[in-house]
Amino acid sequence: MNVTIWNEYYEELVYLSVSVHYPDGIHTVLAEALQEDDSAGLEVRIALQQDPEHGLPQSVLDDTDVLLWWSHLKDDEVDDEIVERVARRVEEGMGLLILHSAIGSKVARRVLGTTCRGTGWRHGDAELMWAVAPSHPITHGLPHPIAVPEGEMYGEPLDIPVPDELVYLTSYAGGEVLRSVATWRRGAGRVVFIAPGHEESPVYRQPEIRRLLRNATRWAADLPVPGAPVPPPRREGEWPMHWWKGGVTA
Amino acid sequence: MNVTIWNEYYEELVYLSVSVHYPDGIHTVLAEALQEDDSAGLEVRIALQQDPEHGLPQSVLDDTDVLLWWSHLKDDEVDDEIVERVARRVEEGMGLLILHSAIGSKVARRVLGTTCRGTGWRHGDAELMWAVAPSHPITHGLPHPIAVPEGEMYGEPLDIPVPDELVYLTSYAGGEVLRSVATWRRGAGRVVFIAPGHEESPVYRQPEIRRLLRNATRWAADLPVPGAPVPPPRREGEWPMHWWKGGVTA
């Protein structure tokens, strides 16, 4: 399987708050995350916005099974022709993972057809991710809920199409919620939005999020995802835990 | 339009923590909620578990456009034949509102086909309800988010079928989330699950929840719902509010 990681690679170069977590770029940590296990036969390639054709000549896309896309502040400078190229490859069968702020990118809006605008944002919140499709392969091997100590809130309504599959919901320490892992089919391709990934926190260094990324990458390539699903619901008694008040270590 | 409100009417009789909020039964307050405006032509009938045939002879159901169902502790004593009768009327076109703990009832399980088990519960949490289908008629005229000062947490995964329409998500003060307003078509009938409604809090006395019940009742009868939808998403700036920390009055 050939995976291409695309990064706008800007904030890591100019903001200390970002480079402290990702001194070699978010893409480098994403590449590590994909390769740390189950990696037999997985080839990872990096493409950066600054590269010619943003690193995505047709030949690279033709040879890509799954594309991860991280972007934020420089999205307006992405060439429309490359956006079309990506969208066409998704239609042909390439998987696409839309990471965090890339939900607002031209690529996401082109593929999903909506504005992808959310309702407010705020840095620094703790996040809890709860599976609502507990047998979905993307959840395999993950604790429940997944706790992210510090990330970024995006609020609902988020203007995305109704997901084909809604996999995770997130609650934020401030009380907001988000459909945080969602999937759509576009032509022969699978698209996954994965909300966690704020650049001022080391979210992609967290083992659970790395596992989530590996699961989603494999699922987007229609490969089996090892590991057990989230246990089924049980209502046998009162649940005393207060996730926020007691901290997210539960 | 003819509405029938069904109530097991047990806890109001034996627990002070319930009767203090609903001295004449939850059904009485639900009836008030439905009739307080837009009520021209709305006929409300009460059916209690203690009544012959649980208050639901075939003639009553045949004459019911929308049935509201509140149940909790005595569900095992509901007659299977009445459950079948309700399910058949839904198939024929009767609307059904499944209220709070009734998600675990025989009626809900029969109509939805799943166990309807959730993952834990806890009394006393504040709740925030966020619209994810902001143009859905059920949201008309409601503030965003809807804040419930004190209710009961039900956790995900909740074992319900994938909703045809997911309308609201709830976050609880403890950090959990729930798909809290969801709809399904069953035959010619419309089914709505509405999560708020814990019996030890005066949830059904709250104007926003009463409006939500009226909206859902009208929608389940395929009647237009007056009022404006939730405003569309906007991302114009950072969102400083901390709903929990600052309280739910926002």
Next chain:
Amino acid sequence: MNVTIWNEYYEELVYLSVSVHYPDGIHTVLAEALQEDDSAGLEVRIALQQDPEHGLPQSVLDDTDVLLWWSHLKDDEVDDEIVERVARRVEEGMGLLILHSAIGSKVARRVLGTTCRGTGWRHGDAELMWAVAPSHPITHGLPHPIAVPEGEMYGEPLDIPVPDELVYLTSYAGGEVLRSVATWRRGAGRVVFIAPGHEESPVYRQPEIRRLLRNATRWAADLPVPGAPVPPPRREGEWPMHWWKGGVTA
């Protein structure tokens, strides 16, 4: 309610096979169809591709509740800025009906996010439309199935997003099938694809299709649709009718 009918208005001017059915343009017959009953308070405006700004200055769109869009051969000449303008108004809440070949238009592709390509086409087939969401308002008052004596086949797979609601399936005399009435929410707006409408047949002069258009227009504006739903399924006996072999009059 203000409805705007958009037409590329080209084939009616140059092909006898089209002008014979629509001598004053498809838009004129669509306007008649919308106004022939239930028309109290319905204002219909025409916008043509040849008009300045394609007849769709921002002021017209701002004043449009539902936009019907018919296009085919000249779609490449539609201005991208107007396409964006339409898409944004849908997001804000305007309804959009995508008619027949307009499924391949820039507007449809922009709003839906996919190529909207189908698998083959053929003129002249008889069509039968079968409701699969029998309680949906778009089906109200319509016979079942709806028979179109002569239209145009579009084959599956048709590359559209999974519909939020699938309302009708069509079978063609040649044996193909199509998801022929489907809906999506986009922001606060409702989008409906309606497959029948081939320009070389008088499809929009047929009473059932005119009723279907009126129903969909009202539904896209979130207005109630009068009339009874499709009767519920019944399996009481063998069904001897052969729709094709016996002709579509059944």
Next chain:
Amino acid sequence: MNVTIWNEYYEELVYLSVSVHYPDGIHTVLAEALQEDDSAGLEVRIALQQDPEHGLPQSVLDDTDVLLWWSHLKDDEVDDEIVERVARRVEEGMGLLILHSAIGSKVARRVLGTTCRGTGWRHGDAELMWAVAPSHPITHGLPHPIAVPEGEMYGEPLDIPVPDELVYLTSYAGGEVLRSVATWRRGAGRVVFIAPGHEESPVYRQPEIRRLLRNATRWAADLPVPGAPVPPPRREGEWPMHWWKGGVTA
């Protein structure tokens, strides 16, 4: 992987029109179909209605990864307790394939929550199956469309819940249509309805249908399905084939 094939095994014993095709029972041919390739590690067990506990003691179900269910005339005699047992195992994660007339069985109605009634039926029609989710694993390696020379028509509306995934549509020679392969999640289990399988025709001896059954069995067990997906849509020219008029050999 352990697969259990359940059969009511009645018509094969009493009707010549059935026994001529399935002299050793439909279950025997289904078992052959599952094992003819990709069968490494696949264990198939048979359970018949006539067996004690219908062949489904808890221990057998606990050891079953995917259950195929074929039933028709004797469904009323299936023990309600066994139906509950099956439904609970699906919730826990067992896959379930509902075959042909079993869509009307107690098991299907219990798991899906609807009447599962269709609109008419007729023996002897040719069928064409068209993929509408062309990248779905269940379609892998199959021709498009799949032609079944002689089967049984079931008409829409069919009273099933809105599928989580709609994979195939069928058209019948008589002009009707059916959502013929559809999936739902129920708890941790995957449910698939597969319409072809009329007992008076050798449908389960047809290679394409056998492949379809193997694909669905693997998918229901969350195993990868080998083979290429249906080619993407293409609209490059007119499509002259008339599937029915020219016969289904295309």
